[in-house]
Amino acid sequence: MRIGICGGTFDPFHRGHLEPVLAARDVMQWDRVFYIPAHQQPFKQDQVGTSGYHRFAMTVLATETRDEMYVSPRELDRGDVSYTVDTLEQLRAEHPDATIDWIIGDDNLPQLDKWKSLPRIFELANFAVLTRTGASAAGLVPAAHRHRVAAPRTRGRSGAIVFADNATVPISSTEVRRRVRAGEPIDAFVDPRVRRYIEHNRLYQGEHL
Secondary structure: OEEEEEEEOOOOOOHHHHHHHHHHHHHHOOOEEEEEEOOOOHHHOOOOOOOHHHHHHHHHHHHOOOOOEEEOOHHHHHOOOOOHHHHHHHHHHHOOOOEEEEEEEHHHHHHHHHOOOHHHHHHHOEEEEEOOOOOOOHHHOOHHHHHHEEOHHHOOOOOOEEEEOOOOOOOOHHHHHHHHHHOOOOOOOOOHHHHHHHHHHOOOOOOOO
16 A cells, blocks of 8 residues: 655645645555644744644545544543654554655755654655655755655655655735735635635634734
């Protein structure tokens, strides 16, 4: 089995969280994709966002028609800072023989060495890199890890950095929140069910940007 794991705040979940993953799925041959909303991301500890309950619900709504996609509350249930290595320890225990790919954007590559327990992460999973910049990102891989770059078809269960070919979606959660606060339409950026959820719960109306 091949599993893709996509973590993030998803505040809110939008097309940029879904369409690049769908585009990469055929190349990476993922049998399942897990979205895991973070309780608190390590590099965003000074940001106060929407409750985990709302972020989880929006992620479920945006993916519920896709049988191969699952949403896991494990980081929300665990609480505290959501470290990738802790989540991967759980997933590897549950799927000992699977190829596990932790999905990141290419903008994460320059700070890869800042991730907690990076050597252990490579023992547990691969990194599947999605294009966000629209340019070749191979040069963004820290020099110490360039030997890990592999093609999708040659990667093993763990230890590789793989670039997945995908179209970029020029939208961010920050922009969606700004548009909501400004009273501008967001239909082009989020699933209709997510838009209704935001409206029903009056999310992003106040200070949160």
